[in-house]
Amino acid sequence: MVRELIGEREGENYELHRKYLNPYFVRVLSIIGYDVVYVRGEGPWLYDREGNRYLDFLSGYSVFNLGRNHPVVKAALMEVLELDRPNLVQMDCPLLAGILAEKLVEVTQQAYPGLDAVFFTNSGTEAVEGALKFARAATGKSRFLHLEHSFHGLTLGSLSVNGDAYFRDGFGELLPATAIPMNDLSALERELRKGDVACFITEPIQGKGVYVPDDEFLPEAQKLCRKHGALFILDEVQTGFGRTGRFFCGEHWGLEPDIVTVAKTLSGGYVPVGAIITRREIHRKVFRNLERAVVHSNTFGMNELAMAAGLAALKVIEEERLVERAAEMGARFMEGLKWLQEKYEMVADVRGKGLMLGIEFGPPSSLKLKAGWRSVETVKKGLFAQLIVMGLMKEHRLLTQVSAHGVNIIKFLPPLVVGEEEIDYALEALDHVLSEAHRFPGGIWGLAKDLVRGALGARAYPAPE
Numbered sequence: 001m002v003r004e005l006i007g008e009r010e011g012e013n014y015e016l017h018r019k020y021l022n023p024y025f026v027r028v029l030s031i032i033g034y035d036v037v038y039v040r041g042e043g044p045w046l047y048d049r050e051g052n053r054y055l056d057f058l059s060g061y062s063v064f065n066l067g068r069n070h071p072v073v074k075a076a077l078m079e080v081l082e083l084d085r086p087n088l089v090q091m092d093c094p095l096l097a098g099i100l101a102e103k104l105v106e107v108t109q110q111a112y113p114g115l116d117a118v119f120f121t122n123s124g125t126e127a128v129e130g131a132l133k134f135a136r137a138a139t140g141k142s143r144f145l146h147l148e149h150s151f152h153g154l155t156l157g158s159l160s161v162n163g164d165a166y167f168r169d170g171f172g173e174l175l176p177a178t179a180i181p182m183n184d185l186s187a188l189e190r191e192l193r194k195g196d197v198a199c200f201i202t203e204p205i206q207g208k209g210v211y212v213p214d215d216e217f218l219p220e221a222q223k224l225c226r227k228h229g230a231l232f233i234l235d236e237v238q239t240g241f242g243r244t245g246r247f248f249c250g251e252h253w254g255l256e257p258d259i260v261t262v263a264k265t266l267s268g269g270y271v272p273v274g275a276i277i278t279r280r281e282i283h284r285k286v287f288r289n290l291e292r293a294v295v296h297s298n299t300f301g302m303n304e305l306a307m308a309a310g311l312a313a314l315k316v317i318e319e320e321r322l323v324e325r326a327a328e329m330g331a332r333f334m335e336g337l338k339w340l341q342e343k344y345e346m347v348a349d350v351r352g353k354g355l356m357l358g359i360e361f362g363p364p365s366s367l368k369l370k371a372g373w374r375s376v377e378t379v380k381k382g383l384f385a386q387l388i389v390m391g392l393m394k395e396h397r398l399l400t401q402v403s404a405h406g407v408n409i410i411k412f413l414p415p416l417v418v419g420e421e422e423i424d425y426a427l428e429a430l431d432h433v434l435s436e437a438h439r440f441p442g443g444i445w446g447l448a449k450d451l452v453r454g455a456l457g458a459r460a461y462p463a464p465e
């Protein structure tokens, strides 16, 4: 049935979405040249109807750390289907959820020794929502602290700890929460001292903008939370499972969070799943007696396809040594980015860890280039980076993304299965597009016309992650 439907209707993708889903997003994709009909995915590659291949340095926002359609995950899911399992009985304790929780605790404890209790969710934002509730239950306090530029999902609780007005505006009153500038320990302590803070939640490296904290910030922030009786929550939904060259990103600083949230890659790229991993004593504050045994729950959290996908994903990460690979390939990519920074005046910064890397652009000093920069940046801040993203796609079929709203930062999240060949391909593509961008007019600047026209008519370019 699915095969037939795809066979009959392939190519109607954008029209169907325009009619029944989100027409503005369809328009954005068309303006930036991302309106491709993909028909197949394998590892780090996507294929269109004509058989062209595209190198995916977006990874579905870090869902595809294992690459697309990994045979081990696929086989595990097919086994579950063949077994006719008694899925979602609800009034029982399903085996695969128990085994995945056991495995998650085992791998988590190698990074964060105290964490030994798990709650399964259906997404990253649901894991964050749950973690915020756990923090309130554990501390009896109600306010949340988060960082400026933070991103933890877009449901109302997670939105309350979002650091970007773009996402918050227009949705009314949110939960009590305060944004702290990254690296500002005094601001953090000032808020903690007020005594009403349930937790400080943070991504160890921020997805929006690839902002990496100073080395002392997170360890000191953790200490301050302990001192003032607030929980320290690491949101590793994007950074977890090897993305930054360590299994968990907090390992870079020897952190010991009270709660860690995960999702994305745990799905194996197939079945949505997330988890809250915490200490038993915190878990016990939520589920504290028989009466409150189901006080926080969901319908699909422990679904067997998701559990099998999670088990298979963890097996692949271990067997293919993807964490070590991310560190090695990340070092190669970073070396190349640094070389580009030296070569091109508009590359202002390169940063990140493992295979979560960013490149930031800044205004040029030479007169000719200034005219080009102004031609897009006075229309809307961040359009220069969008121009580079468009060039990478149009001329090299390399998928990337502008990392946040109104910034000139491109983020790279390649699947962790990439090898030297793919890293070098991406670096050569960047080198070429940047060389064109440093020659004004002509070359890549030809794309600016569509972009500017689009920007004047539409607002949002980067899609929410």
Ligand SMILES: Cc1ncc(COP(=O)(O)O)c(C=O)c1O
Residues within 6 Å of the ligand: 061, 123, 124, 125, 126, 128, 151, 152, 153, 154, 203, 207, 235, 236, 237, 238, 239, 263, 264, 465
């Ligand atoms: C750090 C972080 N937390 C939470 C989320 C939300 O996850 P989901 O989109 O699965 O709800 C994201 C998504 O990008 C994320 O990057």
